[in-house]
Structure formats: structure tokens, C-alpha cells
Amino acid sequence: MKRFIIEREIENAGDLTADQLADIAQTSNEAVASLGVPYTWVNSYVAGDKIYCVHEAEDAETILEHARRGGFPANKVTEVANEFGPHSAGARVS
Amino acid sequence: MQLLERENELTVLRTAVDGAVQGQGSGVALAGDSGFGKSALIEALCRDVTGARVLRTHCDPLDTPRPLGPFRDLRRLQLAGLERGEDFLLAELCEQIYTSLAAEPTVLVVEDLHWVDAASTDVLRFLARRVESMPLALILSYRDREIDPRHSARRLLGDIASLDGLTQVALQPLSVDSVRTLLEGTGLEPERVHAITGGNPFFAAEVAKEPDLPLPNSVRDAVLAHTSEVEPNDFEVLQLIATAPDRLDDRALPLLGVDLPTLRRLDATSLLTRTDDGIVFRHELARQAVETTIPPGGGSRLHAVLLDVLEQVETRDPAVLSHHAVGARDGARATHYARLAGEDAARAGAHTESAAFFATALEHLTTDDPRERAGLLLQLSYQQYMTSRLVEAIDNVRATFPLWERAGDAAGLAAAHEAVALYEYYSARRRQAETHSGRAADIAVAPAAGLALGTARALQGYLAMMRSEIEQAREFFAEATQVAAEHDDGLLTLKSGLFRATTELVCEEDGARSNLLDHIDAARDGGWDELASTGYSQIANLDVEHGRFRAAENLLQLSIPFTIERDIPICRHWQTAVRSRLHLHQGHWNAALEDAGDVLNSEGMPLAKLWPYLVNVLVPLRRGESADLNALDEVWALADLIDEPLRRLAVLAALAEVSWMTGEPDERVREDAVDQLADLTAQPGASWGAGHLAVWLRRLDLPVGVSGELAEPFRLALEGRHADAARWWNLAGDPFAEAMSWSDSSDPDERVRGIKLLDGLGAVGTADRHRVVMRAEGFTAVPQRPRQSTRANPAGLTNRQLEVAKLVARGLSNAEIAARLYISPKTADHHVSAILAKIGLPTRRAVVVQATELGLT
Numbered sequence: 001m002k003r004f005i006i007e008r009e010i011e012n013a014g015d016l017t018a019d020q021l022a023d024i025a026q027t028s029n030e031a032v033a034s035l036g037v038p039y040t041w042v043n044s045y046v047a048g049d050k051i052y053c054v055h056e057a058e059d060a061e062t063i064l065e066h067a068r069r070g071g072f073p074a075n076k077v078t079e080v081a082n083e084f085g086p087h088s089a090g091a092r093v094s
Numbered sequence: 095m096q097l098l099e100r101e102n103e104l105t106v107l108r109t110a111v112d113g114a115v116q117g118q119g120s121g122v123a124l125a126g127d128s129g130f131g132k133s134a135l136i137e138a139l140c141r142d143v144t145g146a147r148v149l150r151t152h153c154d155p156l157d158t159p160r161p162l163g164p165f166r167d168l169r170r171l172q173l174a175g176l177e178r179g180e181d182f183l184l185a186e187l188c189e190q191i192y193t194s195l196a197a198e199p200t201v202l203v204v205e206d207l208h209w210v211d212a213a214s215t216d217v218l219r220f221l222a223r224r225v226e227s228m229p230l231a232l233i234l235s236y237r238d239r240e241i242d243p244r245h246s247a248r249r250l251l252g253d254i255a256s257l258d259g260l261t262q263v264a265l266q267p268l269s270v271d272s273v274r275t276l277l278e279g280t281g282l283e284p285e286r287v288h289a290i291t292g293g294n295p296f297f298a299a300e301v302a303k304e305p306d307l308p309l310p311n312s313v314r315d316a317v318l319a320h321t322s323e324v325e326p327n328d329f330e331v332l333q334l335i336a337t338a339p340d341r342l343d344d345r346a347l348p349l350l351g352v353d354l355p356t357l358r359r360l361d362a363t364s365l366l367t368r369t370d371d372g373i374v375f376r377h378e379l380a381r382q383a384v385e386t387t388i389p390p391g392g393g394s395r396l397h398a399v400l401l402d403v404l405e406q407v408e409t410r411d412p413a414v415l416s417h418h419a420v421g422a423r424d425g426a427r428a429t430h431y432a433r434l435a436g437e438d439a440a441r442a443g444a445h446t447e448s449a450a451f452f453a454t455a456l457e458h459l460t461t462d463d464p465r466e467r468a469g470l471l472l473q474l475s476y477q478q479y480m481t482s483r484l485v486e487a488i489d490n491v492r493a494t495f496p497l498w499e500r501a502g503d504a505a506g507l508a509a510a511h512e513a514v515a516l517y518e519y520y521s522a523r524r525r526q527a528e529t530h531s532g533r534a535a536d537i538a539v540a541p542a543a544g545l546a547l548g549t550a551r552a553l554q555g556y557l558a559m560m561r562s563e564i565e566q567a568r569e570f571f572a573e574a575t576q577v578a579a580e581h582d583d584g585l586l587t588l589k590s591g592l593f594r595a596t597t598e599l600v601c602e603e604d605g606a607r608s609n610l611l612d613h614i615d616a617a618r619d620g621g622w623d624e625l626a627s628t629g630y631s632q633i634a635n636l637d638v639e640h641g642r643f644r645a646a647e648n649l650l651q652l653s654i655p656f657t658i659e660r661d662i663p664i665c666r667h668w669q670t671a672v673r674s675r676l677h678l679h680q681g682h683w684n685a686a687l688e689d690a691g692d693v694l695n696s697e698g699m700p701l702a703k704l705w706p707y708l709v710n711v712l713v714p715l716r717r718g719e720s721a722d723l724n725a726l727d728e729v730w731a732l733a734d735l736i737d738e739p740l741r742r743l744a745v746l747a748a749l750a751e752v753s754w755m756t757g758e759p760d761e762r763v764r765e766d767a768v769d770q771l772a773d774l775t776a777q778p779g780a781s782w783g784a785g786h787l788a789v790w791l792r793r794l795d796l797p798v799g800v801s802g803e804l805a806e807p808f809r810l811a812l813e814g815r816h817a818d819a820a821r822w823w824n825l826a827g828d829p830f831a832e833a834m835s836w837s838d839s840s841d842p843d844e845r846v847r848g849i850k851l852l853d854g855l856g857a858v859g860t861a862d863r864h865r866v867v868m869r870a871e872g873f874t875a876v877p878q879r880p881r882q883s884t885r886a887n888p889a890g891l892t893n894r895q896l897e898v899a900k901l902v903a904r905g906l907s908n909a910e911i912a913a914r915l916y917i918s919p920k921t922a923d924h925h926v927s928a929i930l931a932k933i934g935l936p937t938r939r940a941v942v943v944q945a946t947e948l949g950l951t
Contacts, residue, residue, distance in 0.1 A: 036353025065354055068344035068371075071407075 001038060003080040004063050006053040008073045013046050021046075024072075031069040037062060054080075097138050098272040098295065100131060103263050107139045107233060114231040115145040115199045118918065121225045121232035123207075123254045126265030129296030129313065129379050132235040135265075136203055139233070146199035146231070153209035155339040155378065157420065158435070158451055160413040161213045161444030163340075164204050165191065167370070184213060184443040185659035188220040192228070195221070199229040206378075207236035212246040212481075213444035219250050224916035226259040238264070246446055258921040267293025280305035296379055303364075317383035320363045328359055329387075332366075336384040337396040337421070340414060341372030349403040397421030412438060416454060428458035433470065440477060443661045449477035468497035468506060472513065479517055480663060482697045488517045508538040508546040515553055520664060522700040522735045528557055548577030548586045552593065559597050562739045562777040567597055588616055589625055596632045600779035602640065607633065623660040630656065631665050634672045638679065639740065639782050641807070643827045644951075646676050667698040675705040679828045680949055681855045683713045683889045685896055704732055704741055708748045715755055716830070718859030723752065730762065739774050743783030746770075750790035755863050768796050775802040788812060793838065807831070811838060820848075827949050829855055829887075837864050842873055853880050856889040886940075888948055890932040896950075898925045902938050903945035 010016075016024075032039050039062065042054040057063050060077045067074035097104070103124070110120045124132045140148050149171070151164040160166065165173060165187070171194045173187060195202065204210075204218065218234070225232050234254075241247050254260045268276075273291070274284035276298050282305055290309060291297040300316035301309065310316040321329065331352055335342045347357075357373075360366055365384070367376045375381035388396065401418040404410070416431035436451030452474035459467055471490045478487035491514045498507035515530035531553045538546035555570030571590045578586035592613040598606035610633055617626035630653035637646035650673050657666040671693045677686035690706035707729040714721040726749060733745040746767040753760040767787060775784040785808025788798045792812065804812065807826075810819040820835035829851065837848030845868060852861035858879060868876045891899060901911045912922040926938060933948065935941055945951050 030348050034348030034351070034353060036355050062354065065357075068368075069347050071345045 001040070001056045001058065003054065003056050004060065005078050005080060006055060006063060006067070006074050007076040008051045008053065009049060009075045010051055010073065011049055013051050014048055016046060027070050031066050034069060035062065035066060039066060096276065096299070097131065097134060098275060099268055100135050103135055103265065104138060106261065106263055107135070110231040110233070111139065111143055111146060111201055114201060114229050117229045119225040119228040119230040119232070119259065121222055121234065121254065121260040123251070123260070123262045124233070124235040124265060125238040125262060127237055127239060127294070129294045129377070130265040130267070131295045132265060133205065136205065136233060136235065140201065140203070143201055146201050148201045148203070150203040152205035153207060153211070153214065155206070155209050156413060156417045158413065158447050158454065159209055159211040160411065161211050161439040161442035161447050162217070163211060164214050165217060183659070184216060184661060188217055191217060191221065192224060195230050196228045201231045201233065203233045205235045207234055207247045207250070208240035210247045211444045212446040213442045215246045215250050216443065219253055222250065222253050222257060222260060226918035226921060227912070227916040258917065258924070268295050268298060269293065273298050276302050296377060313379050314383040314386060317365065317380045318387065320365060324360070324363060328356055331356060332360060332384050333388050334396055334399065335366065335373055336375065336381050336388070337393065338400055339381065341369055341374045343372045343404065343407055345407045346403045349406060350399070393421060394423050398424065401427065416451065420454060420458065425458040425460040429455045429460065432458070436473060436477070445477045445480040449474055449481060452477060464497035464500040465503060465506070468494040468501065472510060475513065482663060482699070484517050484521050484699070488514055488521070491517065504537050505544065505546050508534045508550060511537065512550055512553055519557060520699040520701050522732055524557070524735065524737045531557060545577065545581050545583055545586060548574045548581070548583070551577065552586065552589050556593055559593060559600065560738055562600070562779055564597050564601060564778040568594065584620065585622055585625070588613065588620065588622065592617065592625060592629050599633070599636050602779070624662055627653070627657055627660065627662045627665040631668045634669055638672055638676050641782065641805070641826045641828070643676060643679055650676070664699055667693055667696065667702040671702040671705045674709045678709050678712060679830070681829045681887065681889050682891065682896060683717060683856060684891060685893045687713055688893055700732065701736065704729060704736070704745070707732070708745070712748060712751065715752065716857040716860045718862055726752065739777045739780055740783050743774055743780060743787050747783070747787040747790050750787065750794060754790065754793050755859065763794065764796060767791060772799040772801040775800050775804070781805040785809070811835060817844065829949070830857060833857070842875070846875070846877055849877055855887055886934045886944060886948060888933055888950065891929060895925060895929050895932070898922070899929050899933070899941065900950050902926060902929065902941050903948070903950035905942050
């Protein structure tokens with residue numbers, strides 16, 4: 001499984017209510033369940049006119065298939081090359 | 095798919111795209127049977143477009159297409175108002191699309207025009223007429239065999255054939271050599287495959303894919319050969335996709351339980367492809383092939399599955415849902431969705447589709463509720479009226495009478511009688527119209543009927559007014575006004591006022607015309623387009639009747655576009671007919687014939703056909719060409735049906751002119767016209783029509799008994815003041831009447847002057863008649879018939895050329911003309927050259943100098 005960042009352009013996404021986000025989450029879960037291949041929705045972040053999602057799948061095509069089935073935009077799909085954080089400072093290898 | 099023998103076509107398409115990138119728009123229409131590679135060609139083109147955005151869309155293969163389907167799918171244009179159930183004006187949509195396409199170089203592809211809806215046809219015609227002024231390559235494709243003369247795309251194809259900047263390209267079958275190329279390495283015999291496939295590229299390519307199988311006998315067999323390995327469960331998914339001709343919405347996949355591995359397996363058949371929002375067959379022939387494998391009875395089950403699923407997917411599209419409900423044989427839902435789709439289509443101005451949806455709703459109606467059936471029939475009839483199907487419209491409204499009675503619904507019954515009254519009147523059957531409007535008023539007296547009495551009275555008044563029964567009309571309008579006040583109804587108040595103002599104009603009362611214009615403005619401000627348009631129709635007609643030709647011309651320039659923009663076909667027919675009469679007065683023979691043909695060829699309103707019939711007889715007669723005089727019997731019958739003094743006077747005057755031209759006595763003139771003239775003259779508003787007839791009777795040496803006041807030019811003529819009459823017509827802008835007035839004189843010089851004017855107008859038939867008369871009277875100095883028209887005149891110009899000629903006369907340059915008419919400067923240049931040749935003037939400067947004489951001011 002690879003990890004992907006998905007940028008979804010949705011006008012006024014920041015104004016979405018908790019109920020609306022619940023509906024979107026349900027649609028997304030149903031789309032995940034319908035794929036019939038390994039797929040994990042990790043998390044999503046609403047910011048301005050965009051929603052940034054972190055998903056795991058075999059390839060970018062499967063990410064797009066999930067978006068199609070959910071009726072979501074997927075304006076940019078980028079594979080995550082690496083992850084690091086404050087803890088990474090102590091993880092030098094050389 | 096490999097492109098073979100399509101280099102020339104591809105070059106034409108690429109040239110259009112290059113032009114668009116450089117700001118010079120054009121259009122290409124690709125015609126060819128299914129499988130001839132229209133889509134493959136468009137694919138190849140779109141793959142390497144640079145410097146322009148590509149917008150690709152297609153028409154719906156549903157039983158009844160979604161109104162504006164191709165434009166609804168163009169989300170990138172961000173068109174407002176296309177959401178379901180929103181009211182919007184087609185004209186505004188056209189403007190939006192135009193603005194959007196003019197903003198940046200664009201390749202707009204609309205495929206499968208043979209499935210196009212009427213509203214999309216209107217939008218495409220709008221774009222086609224302006225294509226040269228936009229950075230646009232408009233690429234259309236269609237199967238020419240599937241577009242019959244009644245098809246809504248027919249007019250668009252007519253435009254493509256006649257307008258500048260648009261070309262048609264017909265795709266041909268492949269040669270044996272190209273089939274050989276396709277089959278390379280397969281071991282198959284090119285000649286045999288060519289014979290089986292008829293050179294159809296799709297079919298031949300399918301055969302090449304499965305060289306080891308026996309040669310298929312049909313496209314169907316060739317397609318199904320790809321599915322031999324498909325598991326039964328997967329095959330059912332294929333059949334489900336084949337049941338959704340527009341596309342299988344991606345969002346339906348979870349509900350249908352179709353997972354990604356299934357789609358991957360089906361992808362191996364190479365039959366499917368993904369669009370922006372769904373799965374479709376790569377080719378319609380492939381879809382049809384799979385559809386034929388659905389067993390009897392299986393189709394309705396698949397439709398039912400899709401219907402259940404699509405009901406859960408937003409935004410629900412009633413056009414698609416009604417298609418599946420019909421397929422599922424689910425009557426209740428078919429009626430429900432078809433009605434909604436019909437209402438949507440009506441809002442979008444797609445009346446042909448709207449009528450089809452209402453007919454579907456009725457066909458599947460399961461309830462016994464008479465009110466529901468009657469309501470649907472009334473909705474259907476209105477859409478049929480909007481598409482000029484008056485006979486069916488009347489039948490359908492009549493069918494509602496017993497239903498309203500059964501439902502005990504007086505208001506509904508009154509509304510039905512009122513609708514029939516109007517349709518009967520447009521069908522030129524006055525008697526039936528009067529009967530039904532009277533019935534509507536009688537029924538509407540019941541207290542529950544409320545406003546219906548007022549609207550019925552307004553209609554009765556309108557019918558009376560058209561028949562010159564002015565006093566009675568005013569009484570009806572007064573009663574309508576009273577009902578409107580009781581119910582505080584703005585529309586009925588304004589309608590009564592507007593009709594009353596029209597009666598004032600009929601009677602030529604002071605200030606009537608500006609009063610009527612004020613009412614029209616109020617109607618426009620209130621959003622009552624149809625009432626405003628009716629007002630324009632009345633003014634235009636009376637302007638021509640009363641000799642205000644320039645005023646009529648200015649008004650029609652504004653009002654005809656209004657009828658098109660606001661989608662009011664009845665008024666467009668009527669006003670085009672009025673314009674053909676106006677052109678007849680102005681000596682614009684070709685433009686008159688063009689308008690007359692337009693009205694007679696569109697299955698329109700019999701009521702509007704009177705002037706076009708007359709124009710079709712009088713123009714060739716005046717020009718000295720052969721005229722179909724038998725058509726006069728039809729006009730006479732029509733005038734009888736319409737039974738209105740002003741219409742009858744016009745027909746009698748035309749019969750008198752024909753009689754004078756041919757020397758054949760006509761009973762209708764010698765008896766009816768002579769006997770009725772005095773009575774007709776006494777009618778309110780008849781001073782022009784009666785004057786016109788009186789002058790022709792005088793020319794035939796028949797008795798002229800006049801009881802009322804005649805309009806000025808005719809009074810002058812009957813008093814023998816022919817020069818004054820001629821000057822009057824000259825100022826008014828009616829060169830034919832001017833010439834005839836000179837010829838009415840007893841002074842030989844003035845008579846010769848008339849003959850020369852007629853020659854100059856191209857009315858050599860009329861001039862010859864005068865020559866014969868003068869020679870018979872012993873005059874020798876009669877001018878010879880000229881070899882060709884010696885005087886510059888605009889008689890040969892079409893409506894479009896007249897439009898351009900007026901701009902030339904005002905001193906506009908080609909670039910300015912091009913900008914104003916949305917054409918390229920090169921096209922404007924062509925128009926101007928053609929106009930100068932037809933008018934017979936050497937330079938545009940000469941047109942400016944002679945603008946007044948040419949009647950182009």
C-alpha cells in the first residue's frame with residue numbers, strides 16, 4: 001500500500017457544517033467499501049477552499065476510482081515519498 | 095484506432111483549430127454512418143491541440159433527449175441556470191456561452207447531433223451564426239441518414255450549408271487498400287473483409303482483432319467475439335451498462351455492487367471507456383451489440399435496477415429516470431418522472447422534447463383521477479401549440495372537456511375552452527374560436543371560476559377587435575378590466591389596457607401608438623413577454639396597414655429578435671408574415687418572397703399565411719414571371735374562414751390587381767368587391783384597406799361606392815390628384831404605389847414616368863401591362879422594355895443583404911459591419927460586393943449618396 005495526498009477543490013469548504021462533513025464521510029466510506037481492493041482513508045483536513053486527504057491504496061488509479069464513486073473532485077493526487085516530524089531529528093543514520 | 099484515409103478530413107479540422115488559436119473562428123460538421131470513424135477522427139484531433147482549450151460533449155441517446163444535455167455536461171463553462179427546475183432564458187444562456195467561448199481560444203466538440211434536442215439546436219445555431227467573430231473551432235458530428243426533414247437539427251444543418259465559415263465533411267467508406275492495411279499480419283483476405291464490412295472502419299477493425307475466429311457476419315458478431323471469455327456475472331454488468339445509454343454514473347457503482355476488480359476484468363474486452371462522470375461503451379455499435387444479448391423480459395429488470403439506484407444518486411435527472419421507468423414498465427414512476435422532465439424541458443425552451451415527455455407521462459398514467467389526465471393533456475397541448483402542431487393541440491384539449499366535467503372543475507373546463515379558442519383562431523377558424531371563448535365565459539360565471547371570466551372576456555374582446563367590431567370589443571375589455579380589479583390581477587389589468595390601446599390605434603385615434611408602446615413597455619417590465627410580443631405584433635401589422643413603413647421597419651427590427659429570444663413562435667410567424675407584406679410595399683421583392691417562404695414552409699399558423707400567399711402571387715406577377723394563380727383560391731378560402739373585414743379587403747384588392755394584370759374578369763372582384771365596398775368602408779379602421787381596393791376597382795373601371803372616409807393617398811387618387819398621391823407614396827417609401835399613381839394620370843408624360851419607375855423597380859410585368867394599355871389607346875411614344883434594370887434598386891436583396899446594405903448606406907466600414915453582425919471582415923466584404931452587384935452601383939460611396947432613393951435610410 002502506498003500513501004497519497006489528495007487535493008480536492010471545493011468552494012467554501014471551510015464553511016461545511018459537522019452534519020455535512022458526516023454525510024461526506026458516509027459517502028466516502030461507502031465508496032471505500034465498494035472498491036473490493038485494499039484501501040484506507042487515513043484522515044482529511046479542511047482548509048479554505050480545499051480539502052486535503054491522506055489515503056492509502058495500491059496506486060493513484062485506485063485513488064481516482066474512489067473519488068469517482070464518491071462523486072468527489074480529485075484535482076491533484078501525489079504519492080507521499082516520506083514522512084518525518086520532530087522525532088526525526090534523533091533518527092540520523094550517518 | 096488506426097486512422098486511414100482520413101488525412102484530408104483531419105487537415106480540415108486542424109485548419110479550423112489553427113484559425114481559432116489565431117482568433118478566427120469557423121465550424122466543421124462531420125457526417126458519416128455509425129462506425130465511420132467520426133469519434134476516432136475527433137480523438138486524433140483533440141490529442142494534439144495546443145494553444146486552445148478543448149471542450150468535448152455529446153448528445154443523449156435517450157428515447158427523448160435531455161434538454162440542453164450537451165451543455166449541461168460542460169461544467170467547465172460554469173453556465174448559470176442549468177440546474178434542474180431553475181427558470182432561465184435560452185437567450186441568456188446563449189449570451190453566457192458566447193461570452194465564455196469568446197474569452198479564450200476553444201475547440202468545442204458536440205458529437206452525435208442526430209440525438210440533439212431542440213433547445214441545444216437553438217444554442218448551436220446561435221453560435222454558428224457568430225462563429226467567425228469568436229476564437230472558436232466548432233466541431234459537430236452526426237449520422238446524416240438519421241436526420242430527416244422534421245428533425246430539429248435540420249435547420250442547423252441548413253445554416254451550416256449556407257453560412258460563411260462553416261463546412262460540411264462527409265466521411266467515405268474505406269477502400270480495399272486501407273482494409274488491407276488494417277488486416278496486416280492477420281492472414282485475412284482484404285477483398286472478403288471489405289465486402290462483408292462495406293468498408294466500415296469500425297467493423298473492419300473489430301474483424302482484425304479476432305483473426306482466428308470465423309469471419310463474423312455482422313458488427314454484432316464481431317463485437318461479441320471479444321466477450322467470449324467474460325464470466326456470466328461480469329457479463330450482466332456489461333448488459334447493465336448497455337441499458338444506460340447516456341452513461342453509467344460512477345456514483346451508482348457502490349450501490350450496484352460493482353467492484354474495481356470487476357471493472358478491471360471488463361476493461362480487457364476493450365469495449366468500455368470512462369468519461370468525466372461515468373462508464374460508457376467505446377462505441378455505440380458495441381453498446382447495441384451487447385444490448386441484443388439481453389433476453390426477453392430481462393431488459394425491464396435491468397432498467398428497474400438502474401432506476402432504484404439512480405433515484406439515490408443526486409442530482410436526480412427526471413429525463414434519465416423516466417427513460418428507465420419506461421424501460422422498467424413502472425407506470426407510476428414513468429408518469430411521475432416524465433411529467434417533471436416535461437416541465438424541465440418547457441422551462442429550457444425545448445418544446446419538442448417537452449411534448450414528448452408529456453406524451454410519455456400520459457401513455458403510462460395509471461390513476462383514474464380525471465383531473466390528473468386533463469392537466470397532463472393541457473400541458474401537452476400547450477407544448478404542441480409551441481411547436482406549431484395545432485391540430486394535435488386542439489384534439490388534446492378537446493379530450494379534456496369530459497374529464498373536467500367528471501371532476502366537477504369549472505375553472506379547468508373554462509381554461510380548456512379558452513385554450514381551444516385561441517388555437518382555433520390561430521388555425522384561422524374564427525367561428526369555432528368565438529364559440530369556445532363564449533363557452534369559457536359562460537362556464538366561468540360560476541363563483542369558483544374567479545379570474546377565468548375576465549380572461550375569457552379579454553379573449554372575446556380580442557376576437558371582436560380583429561373583426562373590426564370595436565364597440566363590442568370595448569365592452570368586453572371593460573368587463574375584463576372590472577374582473578381584474580376585483581381580483582387585483584396585474585396581468586389581466588394590463589392585458590385589457592393593451593388591447594384597448596390597440597383598438598384606439600385601429601381607429602387611428604390621436605396618441606394611440608405611443609399609448610400602446612407604453613403598455614408594451616409595462617408588459618416587458620412586468621416580465622409578461624407574450625403580452626408584450628402580442629402588442630408588437632399588433633403595432634407592426636397596423637403600421638404597415640396605415641402606410642407607416644419606416645416605423646414598421648424599425649419596430650420589426652426590434653420585435654422579431656424579441657420573439658426568437660423569448661421563444662414565442664406564434665408571434666414570430668405573424669411578424670415575419672407582416673414583414674413580407676412590408677417588403678412588398680417597399681419593392682424588396684426577394685426579401686418579401688424569402689419571408690413568405692419562411693412562414694409557409696414552417697408548419698405554422700394558418701392565420702399568418704394570408705400575406706405570404708398574396709406575396710407569392712403578386713411578386714412574380716409584378717416582375718413579369720409566371721405566378722401560380724390557383725393559389726388565389728386558397729387565399730380566398732382562408733379569408734372566408736378568418737372572416738375579418740381588413741383581411742378580406744386586402745385579398746379583394748390583390749384579386750383586383752391580378753384581374754387588372756391578366757385582363758381576366760374575376761367574379762369575386764366584379765360582384766363581391768363592388769357590392770361589399772360601401773359596407774366595408776364603413777367599418778372602423780377600414781379607411782386604408784378600403785381605399786386600396788377602391789383604387790384598384792377604379793383602374794378596372796368598376797363602380798366605386800364609398801360610404802366612409804378614405805385614407806389620404808387614396809382620397810387624392812379618387813379625386814384625380816395623381817401627382818399628389820404619387821408624392822405621398824414617395825415620402826412614405828412605397829415605390830410601387832408611387833409608380834402606379836403616376837400611371838393612373840391622364841397626362842401621357844406622367845404615365846410614362848410611372849412606367850419607367852416600374853421598370854427601374856424590376857416590376858416589368860406591371861410596366862408591360864401599362865405599355866399594352868397605352869399602345870391600345872394609340873400612344874406611340876411608349877418607352878421600350880429595358881434589356882436590364884437601368885435604375886439602381888434593392889429589389890433583389892435578401893433580408894440579410896438588406897441588413898448589410900443599410901449599414902453600408904450609413905457609411906460603416908467592413909470592419910464595423912463585421913463587428914456589428916458577428917461575421918468576419920472577409921465575409922462582410924463578400925456581402926458588400928454581392929450587394930453592389932445586385933443593386934447595380936459601382937461603389938459603396940454611391941450607396942451612401944443614393945441611400946434615400948434606395949429606401950435604405
